Amino acid sequence: MDNAGVQIAFWVLSILTLVAAGGVMVSRNLLHAVLFLIVAFIGVAGFFVLLSAEFIAMAQIVIYVGAIAVLILFAIVLTPQSIRDNSETAMVGPAILLGVALTAVFLFVIHDTTWATDATDPGLSASDLGRALLSTWVLPFEIASVLLTAALVGAIMLVRSETEESEDVPDADA
Amino acid sequence: MLTLEHFLTVGVLLFCLGLVIALSKRNAIGVLMGIELMLNSVNLTLIAFSRFSTGPAEIAGHAFVAFVITVAAAEAAVALALAVAVYRSRQTVEVDQLDLLRS
Incomplete structure (x- = not known):
């Protein structure tokens, strides 16, 4: 580095x-x-x-x-x-104040802590990640796939639900 | 010489910018953009810790980031569908006008 x-x-x-x-x-x-x-x-x-x-x-x-x-x-x-x-809404002043305060706190903590770092590159590759995802983290990995499916089905349902009752949508190729 | 602190500082600045955007924007899509920036800065922090880690489980940072990206994608899809649905029923996505629950 x-x-x-x-x-x-x-x-x-x-x-x-x-x-x-x-x-x-x-x-x-x-x-x-x-x-x-x-x-x-x-x-x-x-x-x-x-x-x-x-x-x-x-x-x-x-x-x-x-x-x-x-x-x-x-x-x-x-x-x-x-x-x-x-x-912005009227809350932009307090929001900026909070952001600056949080930045100050985080920067103080980061520079005050003695991090036990190791500058040598661990040399992780995509195959290491794949092996880890399918061994140590296989349960979260499967749950993530369920979450993605549920989220996408939910998103489609949210957007579709009202168009069907309000008017009949003409066919795309008609 | 770049150290862990450099990357953490960038992560913090990016996170707080995202926080200010998420808290102050009037448009719901603007709020979503702030949240995406915050998630990105957390990913940057996790990868930086993983790169400079001394422990044997450096790959944990990468795995966490993979899950965060997955959840962020799901969250963006649902949030934008919500924005479109809210626009249909209320003709606005400005968060300070969505006060249906206020008595």
Whole structure:
């Protein structure tokens, strides 16, 4: 971790990620906020590569950038123009105050603690992760698949339920 | 020399930005974006701890992140379906106008 390239990558990624997250906060149009969010997701994926978690980085790109961001974009596009406003409620002052206070507390704890770290790369690969998921964590792994199925069925039910009773939807190919 | 503290600091800043966004945005989809940022920063922290860990179970961090990503995907799907359903019945997704339970 003392390689010059790694250090440059770290600082570039930090600035990219935090500026993009700030852009989500300040942009007034919800569509711009989603685009900033995508940049922040890509920055975090870069951090995963830096921390030699290549499989997680790829999963981050595929799931967050490829699925969640597109899902959010669709939700925005499917609702009318009038609700694309990304302004704050009256609670923005207390929220910022809480955020700053929490940052101060966390930063104090992080820099006050003596972490027992080991800078050598553990060299974990995707096959290690796969073996761990199917041995030590096989029960949570199966529960996660049930959770995903339940969530997707629930999401479909939530969106469908009202269209059927209000009007009959014409066939897609009609 | 990059240490664990560098990555934890970035994680904290990202988490608190996400928290401020989640607490202060008027649009429910904006709140969801804040929550996604917070989940991302937690993933970053877990991977950083896993990378700098001294123990034998470094893969635990990776496994946790895999589960967090799965739950985040499920959560995003349900939250956006809820937003669409709420929009249909109330014609708004602004969280300060959803006061149906207020007497």
